[in-house]
Amino acid sequence: MSLDELEAEAIFVMRETVAQASNPVLFYSVGKDSSTLLHLARKAFHPGPVPFPLLHVDTGWEFREMYAFRDRVTAELGVELIVHLNEEGRDAGVDPEHPEYTDIMKTVALRQALDHHRFDAGIGGARRDEERSRAKERVFSFRDANHRWDPRAQRPELWDLYQGRVNRGESVRVFPLSNWTERDVWEYVLREGIDVVPLYRAAPRPTVVRDGTLLMVDDDRMPLRPGEVVEERWVRFRTLGCYPNTGAVESRATTIAEVVAEMREERRSERAGRLIDQEGNAAMERRKSEGYF
Amino acid sequence: MAAPAGAATAGTDAPTPPILRLLVCGSVDDGKSTLIGRLLLDTEQVAVDHVAALARDSRVHGTNGDDLDPALLTDGLSAEREQGITIDVAWRQFQAPGRRILIADTPGHVQHTRNMATGASGCRAAVVLLDASRGVLEQTRRHTTVVALMGIRRVVFAVNKLDLVGCDADAFAGLATECRELAAAVGLPADGVDVIPVIARDGDNVVRPSERLGWWDGPTLLGLLEGLDVGADARAARPLRFPVQLVVRPDATFRGYAGTVMAGTLRVGDTVRALPSGVRSRIERIVTFDGDLDVAAPGTPVTVVLADELDLARGDLLVPEDEPAATAPLRSHAVEATLVWLDHEPYASGRRLLLRSHTGTSGVRVARVAHAVDMATLAERPAAGIGLNDVVRVELAVEREHVLDPYAREPATGAFVLVDRTTRATVAAGLTVGVPSPFDRAVEGDMTAQPSLVAADERRGRLGHAPVTVAITGMSGTGKSTLARTLERRLFDLGATVVRLDGEELRLGLSRGLGFGPEERAEHLRRAAETARLLNAHGQLVILAAQAPAREVRARMAAVIGPDRYLEVHLHAPDDVRRERDPSGAHAAVARGDAPELPGITSGYEAPEDPAAVFDTSVTELDASVEALVALLRDRGVLGGAA
CATH class of the missing domain: 2.40.30.10 (Translation factors)
Incomplete structure (x- = not known):
């Protein structure tokens, strides 16, 4: 029963974070990994409340359904939600077409929020199977006062004796789902009946094909390029981010069970649908060393 | 957020073996990354877009011509892709048909013992890779030693590149023997060791059986791993x-x-x-x-x-609630442990460190470095200091009394890390050995014994006998005190100068405040032995009566007193007789349930293997025992002259 073992490990890691950190936070991106983390947090601290706030770094370019889902779920569960948007970036008109978009609206925005709230531990949903450089990441990953990750100066991580204490200004990123695969997350979502954004389930949606990727036209925030024709297609999403950069897959899987069944056959990585990850092999490594989680 | 519970049908969750956390280690160029990449590729675990990226990378960085270079799948950091070596521990999840396997890919070069220990700490089994054309190297020895040190008891030696020795069955058999000898030398159990031939580059016998290795009738590497029992039930x-x-x-x-x-x-x-x-x-x-x-x-x-x-x-x-002393956790300010030093900065006294385990955190310093362990030979050697990649046996002085188990008995509460209080970096991995024997405790400061101006011969000439210690051991109720007192009287009457030390009496003064746990009992007996040693040094005959239930402690007492001067006498008697006698009320207290601890009843008594004399006191009369001991002392030349 791999899922039970993975769940136990994640709960242990979350408890350890709360025991060691003075001001922890959960990075909540509204996606399935975040929903899974939130569910695990409820389990870890039951019957107590989730003992940390959720931080959503909002680009202003998320799918509308994500905002609705975020507000509904956090209200239902009574958890504290902090939303941070890089307002300077927005005011400067940085949109997903902007070459520095990811850096300004995600990396810089996250640093702003961490500095402002002085969080010393951030729980994130990253998994080691996502990308090659992630395989070297610790479960408790140390960041210096500039939020930098130095792969050559990582703290050795022995047994399950995680070292989460840091000096002032430094922080750790904590990854309870390190050893999970995308399929594990889906199997777990199914098993536990975890509520996820409806975009993960297939439905007829307005789409365009851009640079070989299926994009959903969520609303008029995304201007169409000349020649692009909006067509309704049955699609769902494997990952969710800012919608002009997030590719959909064609699917008729309208329930989580059907999504899981499709996942069992899937041969492409989930990030295959993300435009920002295709910049080159070292892209993720570089972004991480700059503070992107 | 809860969906209807009925929606949560977990599919086909058939009972599967627990996740296998597997360390894969090998020397540089043994093909470690290649083997792992091959496992992932051949079980179709790699997403098609990652395979496409691999194909691009293989043409640029690969060492396999135009073919896919599986090693590039796992060499995750751009720096190491350029150098072609793995510089850190990489973790890979991988779903084999029959089992989830979590691989720790660890570097092979000598200066990274640190990373190997780190990877090994999270694993229950290990694959040690070797190159058939190069055989068992010093690196192979080091890796196997670290694996054993970190408590892994299930090891698979994968003999790679068999094509370089003509896929020869005899060559493999020879290497297999070497591997098994190596495993035995580092203390791995024979039934926990497998040796298997592979050609990782081409995938032979990794996931699929190999035609070139047609003589091999054992499992493929993957088949073996899927069925590996790592003792999770234990x-x-x-x-x-x-x-x-x-x-x-x-x-x-x-x-x-x-x-x-x-x-x-x-x-x-x-x-x-x-x-x-x-x-x-x-x-x-x-x-x-x-x-x-x-x-x-x-x-x-x-x-x-x-x-x-x-x-x-x-x-x-x-x-x-009722855990016997033999397995109960140790509670001590002094901890004997093996350290694997992980920090680039060597240990220096005065460095402020914390010991962190599941049972808490405390300030700690290294009180004594007993020796270093040579990872290539496992031999003990004097330790000059403690630096990066060193493995040393130490005694730690812990500020707050720490609760620990020996790592070999319970890894969960036997493992600890040392953390630098200033940088908060993890500087050492620690494996608890136990509580150091009071006999090994470090002497603080520079102390010297002053030689006596009276020679041993002069004392012997005046006293008329040689100084020995008659150490009477046995469980409570065997008649130790009675025999000691009667023997004292008899020797005195023979003209000897004799001092009787009774364990119980020592607890009224010299050992006051010491309890009955193994460590405090050992300290009590150390004091008794040191007293006997001093008395012997001054020519006196000593009769020492104490339970001294542990063979190891009695051996240490003999060493303190001097093997030539230590005569062990073992008394025993049947249970009912001892219970009947019950001289100090200890048996009654145990029966009532309010006795702390009683060797032979609530904990073990280890009978001497080769005592100078042994008496069943329910059979042998007291006087007969005394006369037998006097005769023994005469035989040994202790009594002579005046006595």
């Missing part, structure tokens, strides 16, 4: 270890202790003892999000509610 059979991770106190009505069962079983209704306080309470509830449990097995995260308000804190340890 955890349940060991005594309960539940370290409190977090106190959960949402309101005034609920106080629970969150944690994971590390060993043994937690059961509602069971009485447990909390360490270090030692207080007892009953498990009232085992709370989880999905409902209360009656029983929690090892690995289960739960929140425990006790029947009494104990006010436990993080690091407190729940153990069985």
Whole structure:
């Protein structure tokens, strides 16, 4: 029963974070990994409340359904939600077409929020199977006062004796789902009946094909390029981010069970649908060393 | 957020073996990354877009011509792709048909013992890779030694590149013998070792059987790994270890202790003892999000509610109420341990360190470096200092009394790390050996003994006998004190100058305040032995009567006194006789349930293997025993002249 073992490990890691950190936070991106983390947090601290706030770094370019889902779920569960948007970036008109978009609206925005709230531990949903450089990441990953990750100066991580204490200004990123695969997350979502954004389930949606990727036209925030024709297609999403950069897959899987069944056959990585990850092999490594989680 | 419970049908969750956490290690160029990449590729675990990226990378960085270079799948950092070596521990999940396998890919070069130990600490089994054309190298020895040191008991030697020796069955057989000898030399159990031939580059016998290795009738590497039993069930059979991770106190009505069962079983209704306080309470509830449990097995995260308000804190340890002293956790300020030094900065006295384990955190310093361990030969050698990649046996002085188990007995509570208090970096991995024997305790400062101006011969000439210590050992009620007193009288009457040391009497003064646990008992006996040594040095005959239940401690006493001067006498008597005699009321106290500890009853008594004399005191008359001992002393030339 791999899922039970993975769940136990994640709960242990979350408890350890709360025991060691003075001001922890959960990075909540509204996606399935975040929903899974939130569910695990409820389990870890039951019957107590989730003992940390959720931080959503909002680009202003998320799918509308994500905002609705975020507000509904956090209200239902009574958890504290902090939303941070890089307002300077927005005011400067940085949109997903902007070459520095990811850096300004995600990396810089996250640093702003961490500095402002002085969080010393951030729980994130990253998994080691996502990308090659992630395989070297610790479960408790140390960041210096500039939020930098130095792969050559990582703290050795022995047994399950995680070292989460840091000096002032430094922080750790904590990854309870390190050893999970995308399929594990889906199997777990199914098993536990975890509520996820409806975009993960297939439905007829307005789409365009851009640079070989299926994009959903969520609303008029995304201007169409000349020649692009909006067509309704049955699609769902494997990952969710800012919608002009997030590719959909064609699917008729309208329930989580059907999504899981499709996942069992899937041969492409989930990030295959993300435009920002295709910049080159070292892209993720570089972004991480700059503070992107 | 809960969906209808009916929606949560977990598909085909057939009973699968537990996740295999597998260390893969090998020397540089043995093909470690290639082997791991091959396992992933041939079980079709690699996403098609990653395979496409691999194909691009293989043309640029690959070492396999135009073919895919599987090694590039796992060499994750751009720096190491350029250098072609793995510089850190990489973790890979991988779903084999029959099992989830989690691989720790660790570097092979000598300066990275540190990373190997780190990878090994999270693993239950190891694959040690070697190059058939180069055989067992020093690196192979080092890797196997680290694997054994870190407590891994299931090891597969994968003999790679058999094509370089013509896929020859005899060459493989020779290497297999070498591997098994190596495994035995580092203390791995023979039934925990497999040797298997592979050609990782081409995938022979990794996932698929190989035609070139047609003579091999054993399993493929993957087949072997899928079925590997790593003894996960053994955890349940060991005594309960539940370290409190977090106190959960949402309101005034609920106080629970969150944690994971590390060993043994937690059961509602069971009485447990909390360490270090030692207080007892009953498990009232085992709370989880999905409902209360009656029983929690090892690995289960739960929140425990006790029947009494104990006010436990993080690091407190729940153990069985009635755990015998032989397996109970150690509680000590002094810890004997093996350290693997991980920091680039060598250890310097005065460096402020913390010891961190599941049972808490405390300030710590290295009190004594006993020796270093040579990782290539396992030999002990003098330690000049403690630097990066060194493995040393040390005695630690812990500020706060620490609760630990020997790592070999219980890894969960035997493992610890040392953390630099200033940088907060993890500087060493620690494996608890035990509590150092009081006999080994370091001497503080520079102390010298002054030689006497009186020679031993002069004393012997005046006293008329040689100085020896007659050490009478046996369980309570065997008549040690009686024999000691009668023998004292008899020797005095013979003209000897004799001093009788009775264990119980020493506890009234010299050993006052010492308890009956193994460590304090050893300290009590060390003091008795040191006293006997001093008296012997001054020519006196000594009769020492003490239970001294541990063979190891008696050996240390003999060493203090001097083997030539130590005469061991073993007394025994049947249970009912000893219970009847019960000179100090100890048996009665045990029967009432309020005795601390009684060797032979509540804990073990190890009978001497080769005593100078042995008497069953329910059979041999007292006077007969005394005369037999006098005769023995005459035989040995102790008594002569005046006596």
